[in-house]
Amino acid sequence: MIGKMHRLSKIFQPSLVIPKSAVIKNQDTTSKSQRLMLDQGLIRQAGNGTFYILPLLQRSLQKAVALVDFQMQQHVGAEKLTLPTLISSNLWRKSGRLELADAELMKTIDRHGKTLILGPTHEESITTLIAAISPVSYRQFPLRLYQISTKFRDEMKPRFGLMRAKEFLMKDLYTFDIDLKEAHKTYELINDTYRQLLEVIGVPYVKVRGDTGLMGGSTSHEYHFLSEVGEDQLMHCSTCGLSYNLEVLSEQKKPCERCNNKNFSKQTGIEVAHAFILEDKYSKALGARFLDQTGKPGVLQMGCYGIGITRLIAASIEVQSSETDIRWPLAIAPFKVCVIPPKEGSKEETVAGAWAEKLLHEVCKIPGLESDVLVDDRNSMTIGRRLMEAKKTGYPIVIVVGTKAASESNELFEIYNQLQETQIVLGFNETLLEIDRICHNRKKMK
Amino acid sequence: MIGKMHRLSKIFQPSLVIPKSAVIKNQDTTSKSQRLMLDQGLIRQAGNGTFYILPLLQRSLQKAVALVDFQMQQHVGAEKLTLPTLISSNLWRKSGRLELADAELMKTIDRHGKTLILGPTHEESITTLIAAISPVSYRQFPLRLYQISTKFRDEMKPRFGLMRAKEFLMKDLYTFDIDLKEAHKTYELINDTYRQLLEVIGVPYVKVRGDTGLMGGSTSHEYHFLSEVGEDQLMHCSTCGLSYNLEVLSEQKKPCERCNNKNFSKQTGIEVAHAFILEDKYSKALGARFLDQTGKPGVLQMGCYGIGITRLIAASIEVQSSETDIRWPLAIAPFKVCVIPPKEGSKEETVAGAWAEKLLHEVCKIPGLESDVLVDDRNSMTIGRRLMEAKKTGYPIVIVVGTKAASESNELFEIYNQLQETQIVLGFNETLLEIDRICHNRKKMK
Numbered sequence: 001m002i003g004k005m006h007r008l009s010k011i012f013q014p015s016l017v018i019p020k021s022a023v024i025k026n027q028d029t030t031s032k033s034q035r036l037m038l039d040q041g042l043i044r045q046a047g048n049g050t051f052y053i054l055p056l057l058q059r060s061l062q063k064a065v066a067l068v069d070f071q072m073q074q075h076v077g078a079e080k081l082t083l084p085t086l087i088s089s090n091l092w093r094k095s096g097r098l099e100l101a102d103a104e105l106m107k108t109i110d111r112h113g114k115t116l117i118l119g120p121t122h123e124e125s126i127t128t129l130i131a132a133i134s135p136v137s138y139r140q141f142p143l144r145l146y147q148i149s150t151k152f153r154d155e156m157k158p159r160f161g162l163m164r165a166k167e168f169l170m171k172d173l174y175t176f177d178i179d180l181k182e183a184h185k186t187y188e189l190i191n192d193t194y195r196q197l198l199e200v201i202g203v204p205y206v207k208v209r210g211d212t213g214l215m216g217g218s219t220s221h222e223y224h225f226l227s228e229v230g231e232d233q234l235m236h237c238s239t240c241g242l243s244y245n246l247e248v249l250s251e252q253k254k255p256c257e258r259c260n261n262k263n264f265s266k267q268t269g270i271e272v273a274h275a276f277i278l279e280d281k282y283s284k285a286l287g288a289r290f291l292d293q294t295g296k297p298g299v300l301q302m303g304c305y306g307i308g309i310t311r312l313i314a315a316s317i318e319v320q321s322s323e324t325d326i327r328w329p330l331a332i333a334p335f336k337v338c339v340i341p342p343k344e345g346s347k348e349e350t351v352a353g354a355w356a357e358k359l360l361h362e363v364c365k366i367p368g369l370e371s372d373v374l375v376d377d378r379n380s381m382t383i384g385r386r387l388m389e390a391k392k393t394g395y396p397i398v399i400v401v402g403t404k405a406a407s408e409s410n411e412l413f414e415i416y417n418q419l420q421e422t423q424i425v426l427g428f429n430e431t432l433l434e435i436d437r438i439c440h441n442r443k444k445m446k
Numbered sequence: 447m448i449g450k451m452h453r454l455s456k457i458f459q460p461s462l463v464i465p466k467s468a469v470i471k472n473q474d475t476t477s478k479s480q481r482l483m484l485d486q487g488l489i490r491q492a493g494n495g496t497f498y499i500l501p502l503l504q505r506s507l508q509k510a511v512a513l514v515d516f517q518m519q520q521h522v523g524a525e526k527l528t529l530p531t532l533i534s535s536n537l538w539r540k541s542g543r544l545e546l547a548d549a550e551l552m553k554t555i556d557r558h559g560k561t562l563i564l565g566p567t568h569e570e571s572i573t574t575l576i577a578a579i580s581p582v583s584y585r586q587f588p589l590r591l592y593q594i595s596t597k598f599r600d601e602m603k604p605r606f607g608l609m610r611a612k613e614f615l616m617k618d619l620y621t622f623d624i625d626l627k628e629a630h631k632t633y634e635l636i637n638d639t640y641r642q643l644l645e646v647i648g649v650p651y652v653k654v655r656g657d658t659g660l661m662g663g664s665t666s667h668e669y670h671f672l673s674e675v676g677e678d679q680l681m682h683c684s685t686c687g688l689s690y691n692l693e694v695l696s697e698q699k700k701p702c703e704r705c706n707n708k709n710f711s712k713q714t715g716i717e718v719a720h721a722f723i724l725e726d727k728y729s730k731a732l733g734a735r736f737l738d739q740t741g742k743p744g745v746l747q748m749g750c751y752g753i754g755i756t757r758l759i760a761a762s763i764e765v766q767s768s769e770t771d772i773r774w775p776l777a778i779a780p781f782k783v784c785v786i787p788p789k790e791g792s793k794e795e796t797v798a799g800a801w802a803e804k805l806l807h808e809v810c811k812i813p814g815l816e817s818d819v820l821v822d823d824r825n826s827m828t829i830g831r832r833l834m835e836a837k838k839t840g841y842p843i844v845i846v847v848g849t850k851a852a853s854e855s856n857e858l859f860e861i862y863n864q865l866q867e868t869q870i871v872l873g874f875n876e877t878l879l880e881i882d883r884i885c886h887n888r889k890k891m892k
Contacts, residue, residue, distance in 0.1 A: 047530070048556075058526050079504075
């Protein structure tokens with residue numbers, strides 16, 4: 001629906017051109033992904049820990065949001081809503097978190113002198129909502145409510161671009177069950193959904209036992225992408241393979257809870273998602289209750305489940321890219337296909353240009369690609385220059401329609417599969433089949 | 447993609463049940479739409495001027511966002527991005543708005559003592575972004591960038607629910623042109639797009655000359671829904687029909703600029719959208735420049751164009767609803783169709799229940815309705831009770847499958863068209879045709 005074909009010349013993508021004589025500033029708080037995203041015009045820095053998300057990255061963001069929406073609604077049966085960003089500090093006082101979290105809370109005082117927190121997470125808010133209509137009949141449960149919204153944290157030292165910023169886009173799901181057994185069933189379902197979601201993204205991840213920390217509750221798991229810029233220390237049991245966040249073990253140098261082994265291999269990870277069973281910490285403090293079958297009131301058992309959407313994208317780029325070229329998971333690339341037509345005024349312009357038009361027309365008809373094809377129509381630039389840029393920006397599939405497509409007897413198209421880093425030359429129909437195959441993760445035909 | 451059919455029993459919609467003995471609080475800061483939205487479980491109040499947006503209303507919100515995205519991308523050729531919520535107060539000092547807007551600005555101070563504004567609008571931010579890459583070649587223009595994000599305003603007296611809240615969802619589009627003539631062309635295009643968008647919404651509106659006020663610039667138009675709770679005084683020229691915001695005329699009791707008449711009829715309106723030509727107010731102060739064809743630098747001419755998304759929805763409900771029943775524009779109703787199957791244990795349950803299933807199956811196949819059909823499966827409630835609730839919540843089309851559908855020879859379905867407030871009884875195939883007709887705004891067949 002949103003536009004059949006997109007022209008790169010019309011996209012606002014201010015690439016960073018670093019003059020050769022430039023003095024490079026101290027880079028210790030930047031990461032590869034941050035540098036690549038700045039260089040390729042995906043983000044611009046606005047302030048310390050705040051960023052402009054530019055149109056290409058905005059597309060990735062919306063794809064990630066759509067993926068998460070789908071998983072939440074179809075697999076978890078969760079309903080989407082919006083909780084206010086501004087939260088009364090009184091609510092956090094009731095839960096006991098106001099002082100504990102103080103250093104990282106951003107606050108504002110309104111004209112009536114009331115202190116409001118810019119929500120970093122919303123357990124208090126959602127529990128208050130349920131408490132306001134409590135007690136609810138047991139028939140209404142399980143209840144699963146989520147939002148995708150901007151969250152705020154007053155980081156001591158914002159760093160690594162979107163990975164640790166003052167404001168970030170996050171999905172937070174809250175669940176309510178009538179007892180702990182049901183809460184654990186919900187927990188399994190959502191962990192299974194996270195597995196499915198991360199498999200669709202396709203970046204290798206580890207699931208580790210996490211510390212419940214400030215969140216409270218009993219059980220927690222985290223999902224990490226392994227990376228040297230990761231800020232979490234992970235411990236992988238060399239006997240049974242169970243993994244832990246170091247925080248869980250370090251308290252008393254605990255052994256592996258499954259096999260009692262004490263030998264661990266160390267890894268560092270970027271946390272992209274987490275799951276907590278909160279038990280009744282918030283529901284008790286704030287009065288979220290239900291009525292059981294006999295009409296007796298009980299306290300609800302809660303869970304909370306976050307996915308850092310902006311962080312997930314940045315971490316994917318961090319893990320998959322080279323020092324010079326961005327590589328995206330296919331599912332969240334800004335565009336799946338980039339077509340490069342011949343240079344203006346070249347001798348192949350007429351013939352290859354016509355083939356490029358024909359190809360674009362057909363590629364847009366491949367199911368799922370209606371709105372996912374970009375043409376680099378900056379035709380005053382050579383094919384080589386545009387190909388180099390397409391490799392840097394990292395569109396999963398780049399098709400060059402150049403001299404080989406101007407052959408009279410046998411027009412050929414160059415296909416760069418940047419997911420596999422392979423390159424192949426094919427005829428018109430085979431090119432369409434190959435694009436379709438790559439986009440739908442099908443095996444190569446023999 | 448998101449679920450073929452939705453069950454009302456699974457939707458979190460905590461309706462407000464007011465005990466008969468309740469003392470009704472002072473209602474002077476509430477409006478009809480706010481009361482109806484609270485009563486029907488679309489919103490809940492969180493604090494003074496902050497609200498929970500519950501699942502049914504969240505659906506409307508997403509439909510409105512999709513409509514605006516479509517108009518911005520397809521008709522305006524605008525690109526979507528995200529500007530940070532937290533804005534350095536220095537930026538607003540440069541534009542001269544920091545002191546002027548102070549009373550309504552919400553601010554936070556980070557741990558390093560830096561004052562950050564919670565953006566109510568983003569002229570300074572977008573202009574700084576363009577300035578950072580200035581001067582840009584004239585070839586890159588017109589440039590049209592927009593976002594849809596939560597904005598903040600420290601209202602003296604938040605009121606009328608989502609119509610004047612401390613935080614609200616808003617679309618803000620910013621345009622950059624190389625001269626004023628081009629900026630006016632852009633202005634015409636976007637005003638035309640607003641006309642199209644408001645025609646799709648279908649609520650009658652008036653376009654009036656607006657005051658440029660705090661925004662600055664030269665030309666401004668506002669779009670209003672007429673309503674007695676509207677906070678803007680509008681003046682309608684009784685000779686030529688041109689309309690004004692009173693602010694424009696009152697300075698010196700000016701006559702109509704087109705016909706010089708001084709007779710106006712008064713109206714009150716809710717502003718749902720506005721358009722401004724900003725000229726070079728921000729681009730000059732913040733240094734957003736371009737290079738013309740001769741390589742000479744020039745200052746960019748800007749425009750800004752807002753639509754209050756949450757306000758648009760609330761205002762639509764305000765204008766179209768009765769005192770007891772919500773009425774939605776078809777395009778942004780949470781669900782277009784609600785089907786009510788027979789009551790559990792009734793004598794028509796088996797036969798009519800089978801017809802309800804068959805109907806649901808077929809209605810979901812009507813193009814555009816795949817994910818827009820709700821079944822009120824709270825079958826322990828009578829049809830009458832559920833019909834009354836469906837009328838209150840205001841789904842545009844309600845289909846009752848009751849005793850008339852259990853007739854052996856001639857099964858019939860009751861169709862309540864809540865857009866027209868009509869009611870008709872039809873056979874199976876005719877019911878499907880009628881639903882399709884209403885949803886696609888086609889004329890009735892003879």
